[in-house]
Amino acid sequence: MRALARVVARADGHGGTRLTELRGESPLLLRQTPGGTGALTVYVVGGAAGPLAGDDLRLEIEVGPGAALRVCGVAASVALPGRPGAVSRMQVHAVVGAGGALHWLPEQLVAARGCAHLSEARVKLAAGATLSWRDELICGRYDEPAGNATVYTSVDHDGRPLLRQSLAVGPDAPGWDGPAVLGGARATGSLLLVEPTGGSRSTAVHPGGSAARLPLHGSPATLFTATAPDARLLRDQLTPELWS
Numbered sequence: 001m002r003a004l005a006r007v008v009a010r011a012d013g014h015g016g017t018r019l020t021e022l023r024g025e026s027p028l029l030l031r032q033t034p035g036g037t038g039a040l041t042v043y044v045v046g047g048a049a050g051p052l053a054g055d056d057l058r059l060e061i062e063v064g065p066g067a068a069l070r071v072c073g074v075a076a077s078v079a080l081p082g083r084p085g086a087v088s089r090m091q092v093h094a095v096v097g098a099g100g101a102l103h104w105l106p107e108q109l110v111a112a113r114g115c116a117h118l119s120e121a122r123v124k125l126a127a128g129a130t131l132s133w134r135d136e137l138i139c140g141r142y143d144e145p146a147g148n149a150t151v152y153t154s155v156d157h158d159g160r161p162l163l164r165q166s167l168a169v170g171p172d173a174p175g176w177d178g179p180a181v182l183g184g185a186r187a188t189g190s191l192l193l194v195e196p197t198g199g200s201r202s203t204a205v206h207p208g209g210s211a212a213r214l215p216l217h218g219s220p221a222t223l224f225t226a227t228a229p230d231a232r233l234l235r236d237q238l239t240p241e242l243w244s
Helices: 231-237
Strands: 002-011 017-023 028-032 040-046 056-063 068-073 077-079 088-096 101-105 109-111 116-125 130-138 148-157 160-169 187-194 211-216 221-228
Touching (some): 002 028, 002 040, 017 040, 028 056, 056 068, 056 101, 088 101, 109 116, 109 148, 116 130, 130 231, 148 187, 160 187, 160 221, 187 231, 221 231
Parallel strands (some): 040 068, 056 088, 068 101, 077 109, 088 116, 109 130, 116 148
Antiparallel strands (some): 002 017, 130 187, 211 221
16 A cells, blocks of 8 residues: 655744645545644544555655644554565655744554564754654564564754664564663653753653663754653653653
């Protein structure tokens, strides 16, 4: 299955944001929630199971100067096996203009046994843009081993590389669950915050040593990374307010 979804947000000239484009194809269906103040919210609704091996999905996000957009999920995505030898792919490409804000807050990706999945995100931020970008990976469903999954994130800020990060889990990634990578944890994730007007944060390690807060040198960005035994504890550790 191939699908392309696209959302474009522009400043409305009155301190708010309007959507100038919102379209999707199953299983990438986009729904705007009504009302509220601040950033517009769009939900990605899965119109079919998966992604299945062989699926090729792409989501394009464009946030214009001064606009604010929040993109959320309604449920976890479960990467499933499909055609033998095939790989499922989910690509997210985002561009945020000067003074714009994007909050990418999906639910977890679950790498089910037997899957072969690639999740790839590429983000370009203008100077003065704000970003919240969360990735969460669960290694297998309840009481099953993880399938093969690779999560890759690339973020540029003001024309310069800000973050290049990748993680591979599953039988084709030797050592992924060893002490040098996940140490047996079933859940892992990160949260990148780019806050041009926010205060600087110091390096910190969460009690227990399973999470860290890392300011990215020479930039207005902070990266939170964590491992946990389950999705709930992972989400807790990727909540910046709990680090105050």
